[in-house]
Amino acid sequence: MEEKVKISMLCEFYGTLLTEKQYEFINDYYNNDLSLSEIAENNDITRQAVRDIIKKGEKKLFEYEEKLMFMEKILKQEEVIENAVSKLTKMQKEYSDKKIVNTIEEIKKQLDYILYKS
Numbered sequence: 696m697e698e699k700v701k702i703s704m705l706c707e708f709y710g711t712l713l714t715e716k717q718y719e720f721i722n723d724y725y726n727n728d729l730s731l732s733e734i735a736e737n738n739d740i741t742r743q744a745v746r747d748i749i750k751k752g753e754k755k756l757f758e759y760e761e762k763l764m765f766m767e768k769i770l771k772q773e774e775v776i777e778n779a780v781s782k783l784t785k786m787q788k789e790y791s792d793k794k795i796v797n798t799i800e801e802i803k804k805q806l807d808y809i810l811y812k813s
Contacts, residue, residue, distance in 0.1 A: 699725055701766075705756040708765050717752030724749055776810045 703725045710718045716738075723729040723737075724745075731749075735742040760766055780803050787799045 709756050709759040713752050716748055720749050721752045776806050780806050
């Protein structure tokens with residue numbers, strides 16, 4: 696997974712555990728695509744100060760993930776659900792019994808709800 700995407704996701708999971716400035720700057724940098732200079736200008740501080748705050752925040756995010764492994768668990772669950780939906784879709788195409796096809800469709804809907812309910 697690309698580093699920027701990983702940090703953005705970690706910020707989604709653990710952002711509330713960061714300081715307000717760490718969260719704000721990481722969010723601006725990774726999700727709102729602002730440069731260090733733009734963030735510095737918006738907050739009336741130096742570019743280096745912004746970089747330091749972001750780096751400290753990133754370090755905290757990785758520490759939280761190392762201890763809690765929340766993102767890893769979520770990604771693994773998504774992988775398992777997507778695999779199950781794929782197998783159900785294959786089964787659905789192979790069977791002609793209307794009751795089985797409807798049951799498979801209902802299971803797929805429930806799994807999709809779990810996967811995309813955010």
